[in-house]
Amino acid sequence: MSDRSVSTGVKILGYQVRDLARSRALGGYALALALATWGLVHFGGGTARALPSLATLVVLVVPLVSLLVTTSFVHHGGDFIELLLSHPVGRRPLFLGMYLGLALPLGAAFLAGVLIPLGASGALSTHANGVATVALAGALLTAVFTSLGFVIALRATDPARAMGAALLVWLAAAVLYDGAVLLAAYRWAAYPLETPMLVLMALNPVDVARVLVVMALDASAMMGYTGAIFQDFFGGAVGRALAIACLCAWTIVPAWVAMRDFQRKDF
Amino acid sequence: MIRVRGLTKRFGARAVLEEVDVHFRSGAVTALLGPNGAGKTTLLKCVLGLVRPSEGDVLVEGEPIDPDGSYRHGIGYMPQLPNFPPHMTGLELARMLDDLRDFRGRPDEELIEALDLRAELGEPFRTLSGGTRQKVNAALAFRYRAPILILDEPTAGLDPVASLALKAGVRACRTEGRTVVVTSHNLGDLQTIADHVVFLHEGRVRYDGSLGDLLATTRRSTLQEAIADLMRGSDATSRRETGRDTNEADPERRHLEVVR
Numbered sequence: 001m002s003d004r005s006v007s008t009g010v011k012i013l014g015y016q017v018r019d020l021a022r023s024r025a026l027g028g029y030a031l032a033l034a035l036a037t038w039g040l041v042h043f044g045g046g047t048a049r050a051l052p053s054l055a056t057l058v059v060l061v062v063p064l065v066s067l068l069v070t071t072s073f074v075h076h077g078g079d080f081i082e083l084l085l086s087h088p089v090g091r092r093p094l095f096l097g098m099y100l101g102l103a104l105p106l107g108a109a110f111l112a113g114v115l116i117p118l119g120a121s122g123a124l125s126t127h128a129n130g131v132a133t134v135a136l137a138g139a140l141l142t143a144v145f146t147s148l149g150f151v152i153a154l155r156a157t158d159p160a161r162a163m164g165a166a167l168l169v170w171l172a173a174a175v176l177y178d179g180a181v182l183l184a185a186y187r188w189a190a191y192p193l194e195t196p197m198l199v200l201m202a203l204n205p206v207d208v209a210r211v212l213v214v215m216a217l218d219a220s221a222m223m224g225y226t227g228a229i230f231q232d233f234f235g236g237a238v239g240r241a242l243a244i245a246c247l248c249a250w251t252i253v254p255a256w257v258a259m260r261d262f263q264r265k266d267f
Numbered sequence: 268m269i270r271v272r273g274l275t276k277r278f279g280a281r282a283v284l285e286e287v288d289v290h291f292r293s294g295a296v297t298a299l300l301g302p303n304g305a306g307k308t309t310l311l312k313c314v315l316g317l318v319r320p321s322e323g324d325v326l327v328e329g330e331p332i333d334p335d336g337s338y339r340h341g342i343g344y345m346p347q348l349p350n351f352p353p354h355m356t357g358l359e360l361a362r363m364l365d366d367l368r369d370f371r372g373r374p375d376e377e378l379i380e381a382l383d384l385r386a387e388l389g390e391p392f393r394t395l396s397g398g399t400r401q402k403v404n405a406a407l408a409f410r411y412r413a414p415i416l417i418l419d420e421p422t423a424g425l426d427p428v429a430s431l432a433l434k435a436g437v438r439a440c441r442t443e444g445r446t447v448v449v450t451s452h453n454l455g456d457l458q459t460i461a462d463h464v465v466f467l468h469e470g471r472v473r474y475d476g477s478l479g480d481l482l483a484t485t486r487r488s489t490l491q492e493a494i495a496d497l498m499r500g501s502d503a504t505s506r507r508e509t510g511r512d513t514n515e516a517d518p519e520r521r522h523l524e525v526v527r
Contacts, residue, residue, distance in 0.1 A: 005335070008367060015363050022354045079350035086315050086344040089367055090335045266278075267317040 005093040012084075012097025013104075020105040029065055029106075033113025038120075047123040051130045054114070055213040058138045059206050060174050063145040066106055067166040070149025073102055075159040082267045095262040099255060103146040107139045114138065133216035137209040140247040144205045145170075147251050150258035154265060173206045205250040212243040268293045268446055269314055269415060274323035276309055276470075283309045284470045287323070291465075293414075294444040296437060298457045298478070300494055301467035307450045308347065310467070311417055314448075315344060327415065340368065345408035347419040349400040353393035357403040361388070364407065374410045377439075381432035382406065398424045405433055415446045422456050434460050458490040466494065468501035 001009075020026055036057060040050040074081075084094055115135060118124060123131050148169060156162035181200050185193055201207050215236070269291040276284040284306045291297045299307050312318040314325050316332055316339070324331055327338050351360055365374070379385065382402045387395055395403070401424045408416060418437070422430045437460050440447050451457050464481050466474035474481060474497055478490065485493040 002335075004369075011363075011366055019352055019354055077352070079346065079348050080352055082317055083344075083346055083351070084367070085317055085336070086339060086342070086346065087364055087367055088336050088339040264319070266319060267312065 001092065005090050008089055009093035009097040009100075012089075012094055013101045016098060016101025017105055020101070025069070026105055026109045029069075030109040030113040033061075033110060034117050037114050038117040041117060041121045041123070047118070047121060047127050051123075051127060051134060052213075052217050055134050055137070055210075055217065058110075058114070058134060059141065059209050059213070062110060062138050062141045063174060063206060064170045066142050066145035067149045067152070067170050068163070069106060070102060070146050071153040071156075071159075071162045071166045074150065074153035075162055078267070085267060091263045092259065095259045099146065099150060099258070103143050106146060107142045110138045110142055111135055130217050133213055136244070137212045137247075140212075140244070140251065141205065141209050143251040144247055144254070147254035147258060151254050151261065154258055154261040173204055177204045178207065202246050205247055208243050208246045208250070212240065212247070215239055215243070268328060269448070270326040270329075271310070271314070272324055272326070274310070274313060274325065275321050276306075276313060276318060277321045282470055284313070284320075284467075287467075287470070287472055289465055289472060289475060291415075291446050291448050292463065293446045294441060295462040296441050296447040296449060296460050297463040297465060298461035298490075299448055299450045299465050299467070300454075300457075302498060304469075305467040306470040307467055308419060311419060311448065311450065314417065315339065315342065340411075341413050342415045342417060343408040343411055343413035345404055345416075345418045345421050347423070349397070349404035351392045351400065351403070354391055356391055357384070357388035357395075357406075360392075360403075361407060361410065364410070368411065370411060372412075375412045376406075376410070378406045378409045378432065378436050381435070382429050398426060398429070401425055402429055405429075405436075409436055409440075413445075416440055416448070418447070418449045418451075420451055421449060422451060422453050430456065454489070454491040454494060461490070464490070466497050466501075468498065473497060473501045 037050075037054055040053050040057075041047055044050040044053055081094070081098075085091065115124070115131070118131050149166060152165045152169065153162050156165050181197070184200075185197065201211065269289075271287055271289040271291075274284055274287040275282060287306075287310060289310070299310065301307050309318055313320050314327070314332075316334070316336055326332075328341060330338065332338050351357075355363075361374070364370075379388070382405070384399075384402055384406060387399050388403065392400060392403075405418075405421060405425075408418060408421075416437070421433055421437075425433065434456065437447055437449065441460075441462070449457060449461065458478070461478050464474060464476065464478050465472060481493050481497075482488065482490070485496045487493040487496065
């Protein structure tokens with residue numbers, strides 16, 4: 001990208017962050033997370049027991065919020081995107097500015113909502129590794145599902161269909177996928193399934209995030225079946241690095257697809 | 268100056284524009300007209316690079332339009348719908364656009380003065396009426412003194428005073444030798460500012476000529492009557508082209524069907 005494109009992308013990022021900072025929705029998201037975290041810590045039997053519950057909440061809520069906010073943003077902002085593109089603004093810097101301008105405030109709201117109550121309860125010093133892993137998993141899930149949200153919103157021209165598709169993707173990734181994998185494992189229990197299970201795990205970012213958290217918290221009770229296998233094979237630093245790399249790939253590939261769609265889209 | 272050559276745009280199997288050849292001249296106001304769904308907005312969006320042509324090309328000031336959009340430094344555009352971010356004020360939006368355009372000159376704020384918009388520019392868009400948002404929309408299109416001005420339904424939602432101010436601004440642009448393209452369903456407004464008429468019907472150019480020639484050919488005194496005649500003639504042509512016409516058009520109407 002040229003210097004001018006980079007500069008344009010950074011400007012759009014800045015404007016969008018400022019605009020979102022004034023939005024009540026983002027503040028509401030941070031506040032709801034903060035209340036849930038505070039409630040889990042204070043009524044859930046202490047930080048050690050609250051963290052696995054918080055991790056379960058994070059892997060369910062963060063993808064849903066990221067998907068819905070992104071699809072809604074792209075569809076409601078369609079006329080404004082058109083206006084910006086009628087000025088000397090390239091499509092690539094506009095996309096990158098919008099993507100980062102959405103993912104970064106969403107990630108910041110998540111981190112604020114989780115880390116402030118945990119910090120107030122002293123968990124940052126007593127359970128530093130667990131807290132950092134939950135924070136990292138949530139931040140990466142935000143990026144992943146913001147990318148997927150852009151793909152959905154740019155491909156579904158009708159806002160209702162986009163919302164429906166976003167909900168389906170969330171349901172499939174957060175709920176249905178593990179059930180399907182479990183059924184498959186049961187059906188073909190007589191065969192060595194470790195390698196196929198690992199591949200299936202990598203195909204679902206929610207499962208990968210679960211594994212990342214479980215390896216840090218040693219809380220296999222909150223895991224799906226595929227996560228347990230992943231932990232057996234890749235416990236420790238290698239597994240952690242592999243899970244992070246997998247989530248990074250889940251962020252970059254859909255974001256690249258969305259950018260390509262954006263560059264070809266008729267507004 | 269904008270030249271459109273052999274432009275076809277298909278959405279799936281449906282052709283919205285077919286082999287459109289048009290020349291929007293400098294120092295003239297061109298009224299781009301046609302019934303709903305004729306392809307007017309799609310044509311303007313092709314010029315702006317918002318819609319990618321299936322075939323053909325668009326030349327702006329003699330150069331093919333570039334994918335990075337830098338040619339749009341030379342275009343001021345007023346979109347049909349003034350849907351701006353609700354939290355933003357007009358002033359913030361103007362400064363944002365100045366920044367994105369790297370605009371360092373003195374902006375054209377005559378329309379802001381004429382529309383008495385100063386106070387409203389400091390208010391968030393969510394608190395402004397539709398008419399006031401449309402005034403801001405117009406003021407932003409004129410702001411950069413661009414050599415090309417594209418206005419999509421500019422007077423929709425404007426009060427009569429604002430509408431007069433906008434038309435005065437358009438006339439001033441013509442005097443300065445700029446290229447102005449206007450689409451509107453308010454043909455009374457257009458008759459007072461347009462020099463040239465391009466009439467689209469079902470994605471094809473059915474008339475491209477001066478307003479005076481159109482009125483003379485149709486023997487009508489108003490643009491509204493002349494366009495109504497063109498529409499009736501184009502409908503007859505379409506029916507014949509698609510084999511739906513069982514009754515040949517009478518000679519009196521037939522000469523209006525395709526006037527090029």
